[in-house]
Structures are given as C-alpha cells and as structure tokens.
Amino acid sequence: MAVAIILLLVAIASVAFHLFSPWWWTPLASNWSYIDHTITLTFWITGAVFVAVVVFMAYCVLRFHHKEGRRAAYNPENKRLEWWLSVGTAIGVAAMLAPGLVVWHQFVTVPADAxxxxxxxxxxxxxxxxxxxxxxxxxxxxxxxxxxxxxxxxxxxxxxxxxxxxxxxxxxxxxxxxxxxxxxxxxxxxxxxxxxxxxxxxxxxxxxxxxxxxxxxxxxxxxxxxxxxxxxxxxxxxxxxxxxxxxxxxxxxxxxxxxxxxxxxxxxxxxxxxxxx
Structure with a gap:
C-alpha cells in the first residue's frame, strides 16, 4: 500500500511542478512561437504517458501484491495487448514527430526578403x-x-x-x-x-x-x-x-x-x- 501511494504522489508532484514551476521559458522575441507550441505538445504527450505508466504500476502493486497461497499466472504472449501497445506507441510517436517536421520545414524555408x-x-x-x-x-x-x-x-x-x-x-x-x-x-x-x-x-x-x-x-x-x-x-x-x-x-x-x-x-x-x- 505504501509503495502504491508513493508512486501516485510522485506522479501528482511531477505534474504539479510542471504546471506551477517558477522556471519557464524567457519571453518570446521572435516569430518562432511554433517551437514553443511543439515543445508544449511534447510535454503533454510524454506527461500523459508518464502518469499512465506510474498509475498502472501503482495498480499492479495493489492488485498483485503478495498473498499467502497466491500463485502468479504465466502468460508469455498476449497478441491483443501487443497490438494495443504497438498502435498506441506509434500514434504517440507520430503525434510528437509530425509537428516537429512541420516546424523544421518552416525553420529551413527562408523568406525571399530575408x-x-x-x-x-x-x-x-x-x-x-x-x-x-x-x-x-x-x-x-x-x-x-x-x-x-x-x-x-x-x-x-x-x-x-x-x-x-x-x-x-x-x-x-x-x-x-x-x-x-x-x-x-x-x-x-x-x-x-x-x-x-x-x-x-x-x-x-x-x-x-x-x-x-x-x-x-x-x-x-x-x-x-x-x-x-x-x-x-x-x-x-x-x-x-x-x-x-x-x-x-x-x-x-x-x-x-x-x-x-x-x-x-x-x-x-x-x-x-x-x-x-
């Protein structure tokens, strides 16, 4: 129980520190607000994955903690779970990479009057x-x-x-x-x-x-x-x-x-x- 509570507190504290941290970017002085938006999107995606993993770990600690007479079930393959993980990971990676590629294209496409x-x-x-x-x-x-x-x-x-x-x-x-x-x-x-x-x-x-x-x-x-x-x-x-x-x-x-x-x-x-x- 204590370990599960600590894990949940770590997740909550991490999100709170990110939202209320006094350390943030310096005020923008150029046209590259797109870079700020891309980094913020990355923070939200990676933050959501971090919270989901920590909450899942806390659930596993509570649900499957040791009890006298309980035996673990051996399940070497779960194709349904593997598909969900593969698709979810692919969507998450694409969501982070796609905006970056769009911004990079703008980053190296120089205006004619520059x-x-x-x-x-x-x-x-x-x-x-x-x-x-x-x-x-x-x-x-x-x-x-x-x-x-x-x-x-x-x-x-x-x-x-x-x-x-x-x-x-x-x-x-x-x-x-x-x-x-x-x-x-x-x-x-x-x-x-x-x-x-x-x-x-x-x-x-x-x-x-x-x-x-x-x-x-x-x-x-x-x-x-x-x-x-x-x-x-x-x-x-x-x-x-x-x-x-x-x-x-x-x-x-x-x-x-x-x-x-x-x-x-x-x-x-x-x-x-x-x-x-």
Missing amino acids: TDVEVMGQQWQWSYRLPGKDGRLGTSDARLVSPDNPMGLNPDDPNGKDDIVVQNDDLHLPVGKPVKVLLRSIDVLHDFYVPEFRAKMDMIPGSVTYYWFTPTRTGTFEVLCAELCGAAHAQMRSKVIVEEDKEYHAWLEKQRTFAELSSPRSVAKVIYKTGSE
Whole structure:
C-alpha cells in the first residue's frame, strides 16, 4: 500500500511542478512561437504517458501484491495487448514527430526578403558580418583567416569589399525584418543560441549551417554558446540588440567595412597602437 501511494504522489508532484514551476521559458522575441507550441505538445504527450505508466504500476502493486497461497499466472504472449501497445506507441510517436517536421520545414524555408547575416564562432568569441550597400555578402575561406582578416574574407571578391565586419562586439538587428543566419566555425563545434529567439543551430567547422527568424520586439538579448566548446565555453558571450529601423541604420553607419579594415592605413594604425601599448 505504501509503495502504491508513493508512486501516485510522485506522479501528482511531477505534474504539479510542471504546471506551477517558477522556471519557464524567457519571453518570446521572435516569430518562432511554433517551437514553443511543439515543445508544449511534447510535454503533454510524454506527461500523459508518464502518469499512465506510474498509475498502472501503482495498480499492479495493489492488485498483485503478495498473498499467502497466491500463485502468479504465466502468460508469455498476449497478441491483443501487443497490438494495443504497438498502435498506441506509434500514434504517440507520430503525434510528437509530425509537428516537429512541420516546424523544421518552416525553420529551413527562408523568406525571399530575408537579409543574410553571418555569425562566426571561435574559441571563445563571436564575430558578425552584414552585407554592405550592395546587399550581398562576399565569399570567405577558412584558409584566409589571419590576424588582419579574422573572418577569412576573400579580398579578391568585389562583393565583400563593403561587407560590415563586427568582431567580438554586439550584433544589431532591425525589428520586424526576417534574418537568415549563416553559421560558421573555424575551430570546434559551437552553437549560436539566443533564448528569446528560440531558434539555434550547431556551427560545424568546414560547413555553413543556417536558419532564419524575425525579431518581433526591441531589446537587448544575450547570445550563448549551446555546445560545449572548451575551457572558456561559459564566457563565450555576446549580445543581440534589436532596435527600430532608424536606430539600426544609425549604428550601421558607424561600422567599418572589410575594405576599410584591410586597408594599409588601418593595418599600420593597428600595428602602431599595439606597439605603443
């Protein structure tokens, strides 16, 4: 009896903790409410199965507990029960997978008017690249990475001359406009994650992964690396600042292009400053 009561209390406490827990998602700041709905659906399905299994265990403890003279019946096969379990499991798994597949299709289907923004992760900082006035990002190559060219941009590609390079600083984005995030890593696995945006994706050396989102409210949001990437993983922080279009363009005008950063005068200035320090 005591074991059955404990099992029922575990089920009740688990559901109550989920419903009244003070720890929940951060307020949404992007279009990906679909991800929240999919996770909530998964919680309800797995929670219902958990409660059903625990209640069944409590029933079995009460119904079939040891009594003097009682003997267990041996029933190695029960085709009816096996069919019910197979069909029920298949329905439950499909109910969890189907919404996820629908959301994933939306996740990788980028709107035609989305702006490309490149994010590069390295131990242990974030760098960003935005298109210049031509609206196109230039090509890059990991073999071109150097102290003077930290993102490995191709100096011979005219499309990259006006690209805005933001190294180890905050990323600014306009509110209400879709963004396609191009993700690169030059050393180990990283994962670009802003909790309020919900969306995230692994950054794999040697390839470019992507997703898209639309910021839906202004504010300052912290960037985290959601992949264990080394000793200073926890310090790999940055910020995404979502602002109105006017403020965003004012910030953009103050940024330097790849051509400006790679000019001989800029290089000499960096060398002079480093030497004077």
